[in-house]
Amino acid sequence: MSGRVRHRLLLGSDFPPEDLGEAALYADVYRIRDLGEDELDEILPSIDCLLVAFWPGRLDRSRLSRMTKLSLVQSVLAGVNHVPFADLPAGVVVCSNAGAYSVEVGEYAWGLLLAAAKRIVKLDGEVRKPGYVQPRPLELGRETVVLKGKALGVLGYGGIGRVVTGYGRAFGMPVAVLSRRKVEEADVVSMHGRPGLEELLRTSDALVVALPLTGSTEKLIGRAELSMMKRDAILVNVSRAEVVDQEAVYDHLTKNPRFVYATDVWWLKDGRESYAPALPFHELENFIGTPHASGPSATVGGGPLRSAVANLLRFFRGERPENVVSRSEYVSAE
Amino acid sequence: MSGRVRHRLLLGSDFPPEDLGEAALYADVYRIRDLGEDELDEILPSIDCLLVAFWPGRLDRSRLSRMTKLSLVQSVLAGVNHVPFADLPAGVVVCSNAGAYSVEVGEYAWGLLLAAAKRIVKLDGEVRKPGYVQPRPLELGRETVVLKGKALGVLGYGGIGRVVTGYGRAFGMPVAVLSRRKVEEADVVSMHGRPGLEELLRTSDALVVALPLTGSTEKLIGRAELSMMKRDAILVNVSRAEVVDQEAVYDHLTKNPRFVYATDVWWLKDGRESYAPALPFHELENFIGTPHASGPSATVGGGPLRSAVANLLRFFRGERPENVVSRSEYVSAE
Numbered sequence: 001m002s003g004r005v006r007h008r009l010l011l012g013s014d015f016p017p018e019d020l021g022e023a024a025l026y027a028d029v030y031r032i033r034d035l036g037e038d039e040l041d042e043i044l045p046s047i048d049c050l051l052v053a054f055w056p057g058r059l060d061r062s063r064l065s066r067m068t069k070l071s072l073v074q075s076v077l078a079g080v081n082h083v084p085f086a087d088l089p090a091g092v093v094v095c096s097n098a099g100a101y102s103v104e105v106g107e108y109a110w111g112l113l114l115a116a117a118k119r120i121v122k123l124d125g126e127v128r129k130p131g132y133v134q135p136r137p138l139e140l141g142r143e144t145v146v147l148k149g150k151a152l153g154v155l156g157y158g159g160i161g162r163v164v165t166g167y168g169r170a171f172g173m174p175v176a177v178l179s180r181r182k183v184e185e186a187d188v189v190s191m192h193g194r195p196g197l198e199e200l201l202r203t204s205d206a207l208v209v210a211l212p213l214t215g216s217t218e219k220l221i222g223r224a225e226l227s228m229m230k231r232d233a234i235l236v237n238v239s240r241a242e243v244v245d246q247e248a249v250y251d252h253l254t255k256n257p258r259f260v261y262a263t264d265v266w267w268l269k270d271g272r273e274s275y276a277p278a279l280p281f282h283e284l285e286n287f288i289g290t291p292h293a294s295g296p297s298a299t300v301g302g303g304p305l306r307s308a309v310a311n312l313l314r315f316f317r318g319e320r321p322e323n324v325v326s327r328s329e330y331v332s333a334e
Numbered sequence: 335m336s337g338r339v340r341h342r343l344l345l346g347s348d349f350p351p352e353d354l355g356e357a358a359l360y361a362d363v364y365r366i367r368d369l370g371e372d373e374l375d376e377i378l379p380s381i382d383c384l385l386v387a388f389w390p391g392r393l394d395r396s397r398l399s400r401m402t403k404l405s406l407v408q409s410v411l412a413g414v415n416h417v418p419f420a421d422l423p424a425g426v427v428v429c430s431n432a433g434a435y436s437v438e439v440g441e442y443a444w445g446l447l448l449a450a451a452k453r454i455v456k457l458d459g460e461v462r463k464p465g466y467v468q469p470r471p472l473e474l475g476r477e478t479v480v481l482k483g484k485a486l487g488v489l490g491y492g493g494i495g496r497v498v499t500g501y502g503r504a505f506g507m508p509v510a511v512l513s514r515r516k517v518e519e520a521d522v523v524s525m526h527g528r529p530g531l532e533e534l535l536r537t538s539d540a541l542v543v544a545l546p547l548t549g550s551t552e553k554l555i556g557r558a559e560l561s562m563m564k565r566d567a568i569l570v571n572v573s574r575a576e577v578v579d580q581e582a583v584y585d586h587l588t589k590n591p592r593f594v595y596a597t598d599v600w601w602l603k604d605g606r607e608s609y610a611p612a613l614p615f616h617e618l619e620n621f622i623g624t625p626h627a628s629g630p631s632a633t634v635g636g637g638p639l640r641s642a643v644a645n646l647l648r649f650f651r652g653e654r655p656e657n658v659v660s661r662s663e664y665v666s667a668e
Contacts, residue, residue, distance in 0.1 A: 103480065103482050103506070104480050107448070107451075107452070107480060107481055107482065107505065108452055108478075110448060111445075111448030111449060111451065111452040111454055112452075112454065114441070114444060114445030114448050114449070115445060115448070115449050115454045115455075115458075117441075117445065118441070118442050118445040118446075118624070118627065118628075118631075119624075119627065120445055120446065120449045120454070120455065120622070120624055121449075121454065121455050121458050121459075123624040123625055123627055124449075124455050124622050124623055124624055125459075126625070127609050127616070127623050127624065127625045128616040128623070130610070131610075132609045132610070132625065133609075134607075134609065134625045134626065137629070137630040137633055138630065138633060138634060140625065140626075140627050140630040141627075141629075141630030141631045141632070141633050141634040142634055143627070144442075144627050144630070144631040145631075146437065146438050146441060146631050146632070146634075146635070147441055148437050148441065166504060167504055167505070169504075170500060170501055170503075170504030171441065171501070172437070273468075275461050275466045275467075275468065276464070276465075276466070282461075282462040288454070288458050289458055289461050289462070290452070290453075290454055290457040290458055290461065291457055291460070291461045291466065291468045291474065292468065292474075293452065293453065293457055293474050293475075293477070293478050294452075294478075295471070295475075296471040296472065296474040296475030296478070297452075297475045297478040297479075297480050298475070298480070299471055299472060299475050300472060300475040300476055300480075301480070
C-alpha cells in the first residue's frame with residue numbers, strides 16, 4: 001500500500017470490524033458510535049468515504065456541509081432512498097447495494113404472494129377460532145387462487161425482479177416485466193414506460209413491486225393505477241411502501257374485498273418505517289403485513305455487508321465501483 | 335353403443351349431470367340423494383359402478399353386501415383412504431384420482447412452507463397488535479429461514495411430489511425424495527425404504543408429506559421419526575393428517591419452539607376431518623393450520639371430476655382404468 005493515499009472510512013452503523021475484510025488495509029476506519037460530538041466534528045473534514053446502513057441521524061445537514069473530502073457513500077441497504085441527497089456536497093458518488101438481498105427478498109415476495117393466493121393467514125386465523133366450520137368445498141375453493149396459468153406482473157427487473165420472474169416461470173405463470181431496459185428472456189414479455197405500466201396493471205393477476213424508490217416511482221401506484229387492476233388481483237410490495245399511495249390502497253382494499261395487498265414494507269413516519277400506519281390496515285382481512293423481515297434474513301449470513309465492502313474495495317483500488325446511482329433520480333426538482 | 339352391456343352408475347355425491355360428459359352414453363345414472371331408502375335398496379344389486387367423493391354414509395356395510403354386481407369404485411378425491419375396503423365385495427376394482435389435484439395441492443404445500451419459513455402468519459399477527467416494535471434486524475433475520483441452499487425432502491413421488499420437487503429446484507434447494515420406485519431425475523436424490531426415510535428425516539431442513547394414507551404410511555411420522563429431524567426443521571403435510579402421529583407432533587412442537595408443523599389436513603373424528611383437534615394445536619405459534627383448502631381450489635375448475643369421469647369412460651369402453659389401487663395396502667391385516 002506504500003505510496004498510496006490512505007483513505008479515511010467512517011462507519012455509520014455498528015458493523016463488526018472483522019467483517020470489513022481488507023478495507024482496513026486501505027483505510028483508517030472510524031465508527032460514529034465510538035466518537036463524541038467534538039471528535040466526530042474534528043474528523044469529518046478528513047473523511048473520504050462513508051459506509052452506512054440506515055442514514056445516521058448524527059450526520060445532519062450542517063455536519064455534511066463540512067465533509068469537504070467526501071467522495072463515496074456506500075449503502076449496505078439495497079436502496080439508497082434514505083440518503084439525504086440534497087444535502088450531499090456536489091460530486092459525491094453514491095452506491096446502492098442492489099442485488100445483495102435479491103434471493104432473500106424474492107423468496108419473501110413469493111411467500112407473501114402464496115400467503116395471499118392461498119388465504120393462509122386468514123384461514124389459519126379462522127380455523128383457530130372455537131367452533132370453526134369448513135365452508136362447502138366449492139366455496140372454499142373459490143376463496144383461494146391457483147397461480148398456474150395466471151398472469152404475473154413484475155415491476156422492476158433488478159435482482160429481485162429476476163428472482164421473482166424465475167419463480168413465476170416455475171409455477172407455470174406467464175410473466176410480464178416493466179423495466180427501463182428491454183428484457184431479453186425467453187417467455188418473458190418486456191414492457192416499458194407508462195403504456196407498459198398500464199398494460200401490466202390491467203392484465204396481471206398478481207403484481208410484485210420490486211422497484212427502487214426514486215422521484216419517479218414515489219406513489220407510482222395510486223388511485224388511477226389501482227382502478228385499472230383486476231378486482232381480485234394480488235399486489236405484493238417488497239421494495240418501499242412509498243411506491244404505493246397509502247390512502248389510495250386503503251380505500252381500494254375496503255371497496256374490493258377480493259383484492260389483496262401483501263406488503264413487507266411500511267410507510268415512513270419521522271424517517272422510520274411505522275408499523276402503526278395512519279390508516280387502520282390492521283383491521284382489514286385482505287391486507288397482509290410483515291415487519292420488513294425480508295432483508296434481515298440476508299444480513300444473518302453477512303452477504304450484504306460483504307458485497308458493500310467489496311464495492312468499497314473497488315473504489316480503494318482505483319477501480320470503478322458498481323451500483324452508482326443517478327443523483328437526479330433522487331433529488332426532487334422542487 | 336348398441337349390442338353393448340349398458341352400465342349402471344351410482345353417484346355418491348351431487349355431481350352436476352352435465353359434468354359427467356359422455357358417461358351417460360354408456361350408463362344409466364342414479365344419484366344417491368335423489369333416491370329414497372327403498373328405491374336405493376332396490377337398485378343396489380344392479381349397480382356396477384360407483385363414483386364417489388367422500389364415502390356416502392348411506393352406503394353402509396349391509397348395503398354394500400347387496401351390491402353383488404359392483405365392479406368399479408372411482409374416487410373423485412385423490413386419496414381412497416375413505417373407501418371402506420373391508421366391506422367391499424371381493425373383486426371390486428378401486429381407482430384413486432391420483433394426479434388430479436397435484437398442481438393445486440403442490441402450490442398449497444409451497445405456500446405453507448414459505449409461510450412457515452418466513453413466519454408470515456406469526457409476524458402478520460404480531461404487527462397487527464398495537465405498539466408492535468420491530469426486533470433488531472439480525473434478530474428478525476434469524477427468525478426467518480432462507481430456502482435457497484437448504485435441503486428439501488419430499489415423502490412420496492406421485493403428482494404432488496413431482497410438483498413440489500420442481501418448486502424446490504427453482505428455489506435452489508437440493509432435493510431428496512422418498513419413493514418406492516427409483517426416481518430418475520437430474521439433481522434429485524432418490525431414497526427408499528426405512529433407511530431412506532431416516533436419512534431424509536435427518537438431513538431435511540424442510541420436509542413435505544405427499545404420500546397416500548395406507549396401512550403402511552399411517553403414523554409413519556411418530557415420536558422416533560420426529561426426534562431424528564433437525565430441531566428447526568419445517569414439516570409440511572398436504573396428504574392426510576394420519577400419516578403424522580397427533581400426540582407425537584404436538585409434544586414435539588411444545589418442546590422445540592423453532593420446529594414448525596404446517597398442515598392443510600386434519601385428524602379424523604367420526605369419519606370427518608376435525609378442526610378442533612384433541613390437543614390444543616391452535617394455541618401454538620409454531621403450528622400453521624388451514625382447513626383442507628388445497629384440494630377444493632382444484633374442484634373450482636372441474637378438473638378432478640373430469641379426470642375421474644375420463645377414467646370411468648376407460649372402464650366403460652373396455653380399456654384398462656388408471657390409478658387402480660392395491661387393496662392389500664388399505665385393508666389392515668388385523
